Amino acid sequence: MKISEHVHALKMPFKIEGPSGQSIPRFVYVYLILGERICLIDSGVAGKEKAIFDYLREMGRRPEEISLLILTHSHPDHIGAARAVQMASGCEIAAHAAERAWIEDIELQFRKRPVPGFHSLVEGSVGVSRVLQDGDVLDPGCGLRIEVLHTPGHSSGSISLWLPEEGLLFSADAVPLPGELPIFDDATASIASIERLKAVRGIRALLAAWDEPRREMHARRVMDEGIGYLQCIREAALGVASADPCSGADPMNLCRLVLRELGLPETMANPLVARSIQACPDRGDQE
Ligand SMILES: [Zn+2]
Numbered sequence: 001m002k003i004s005e006h007v008h009a010l011k012m013p014f015k016i017e018g019p020s021g022q023s024i025p026r027f028v029y030v031y032l033i034l035g036e037r038i039c040l041i042d043s044g045v046a047g048k049e050k051a052i053f054d055y056l057r058e059m060g061r062r063p064e065e066i067s068l069l070i071l072t073h074s075h076p077d078h079i080g081a082a083r084a085v086q087m088a089s090g091c092e093i094a095a096h097a098a099e100r101a102w103i104e105d106i107e108l109q110f111r112k113r114p115v116p117g118f119h120s121l122v123e124g125s126v127g128v129s130r131v132l133q134d135g136d137v138l139d140p141g142c143g144l145r146i147e148v149l150h151t152p153g154h155s156s157g158s159i160s161l162w163l164p165e166e167g168l169l170f171s172a173d174a175v176p177l178p179g180e181l182p183i184f185d186d187a188t189a190s191i192a193s194i195e196r197l198k199a200v201r202g203i204r205a206l207l208a209a210w211d212e213p214r215r216e217m218h219a220r221r222v223m224d225e226g227i228g229y230l231q232c233i234r235e236a237a238l239g240v241a242s243a244d245p246c247s248g249a250d251p252m253n254l255c256r257l258v259l260r261e262l263g264l265p266e267t268m269a270n271p272l273v274a275r276s277i278q279a280c281p282d283r284g285d286q287e
Helices: 049-058 082-089 097-104 106-112 187-198 216-243 245-249 251-261 271-278 281-286
Strands: 007-017 023-034 038-041 066-070 092-096 130-132 146-150 159-163 168-172 205-208
Touching: 007 049, 023 049, 023 205, 049 082, 066 082, 092 097, 097 106, 097 130, 187 216, 205 216, 216 245, 216 251, 216 271, 245 251, 251 271
Parallel strands: 038 066, 066 092, 092 130, 168 205
Antiparallel strands: 007 023, 023 038, 146 159, 159 168
């Protein structure tokens, strides 16, 4: 899907493993910036390099022209095919310093954050050749600038990317969608990061990893809703903790109680969501 003169979005369907082994359909967006060289934003899960390469060929381009793959963070659906893309193109791999260890050693990531089906989602470890920090500016090779915004919360080294010439803001997983799995490392940092994204002037489209492209006014609404959702999660976690101070003893039980409070199905409870609920600071104050 063409977003602007240089930017294309590729929707990548995949499946994750549910709590009882069932398969749950999901998708993630990968973005391509096509200039004299080609820059990719995230890679999708293992095996998705084929879809990326096929799309490039349809556009009359070659995979070898990919010179830069920016990984917005280290989660499996963003880095799964990075190794294959790097091997086919020899491209630079760029990511924030705080995500580097989990990209360069996927077994370390799996030990610390055991996502079900992890090894079917991530092909292998890959070296980060360019370490990014807030304020860095990258050159995708078509007279455009990519500005790096450090937007922690979903994970500590999550970055968003701003393309001022085209008014495109790539937010990866920084803005949660109400009703979707609430996954973050730090709710307060997440809210501050979305406030920061809201302050960016001249947004023509918000391009998230888990959402359709949102144009102008819709972009602002999605960010407001994301903040509201995080606040609701924090309040629900606080409410549950106040009603039963022992509820935190079993993270999965706490997770189910908070989901119920939010009006979400308890079947959404999983260790990643439980970890997010425990990362609500108001809850921590109760313990
Ligand atoms: Zn993520």
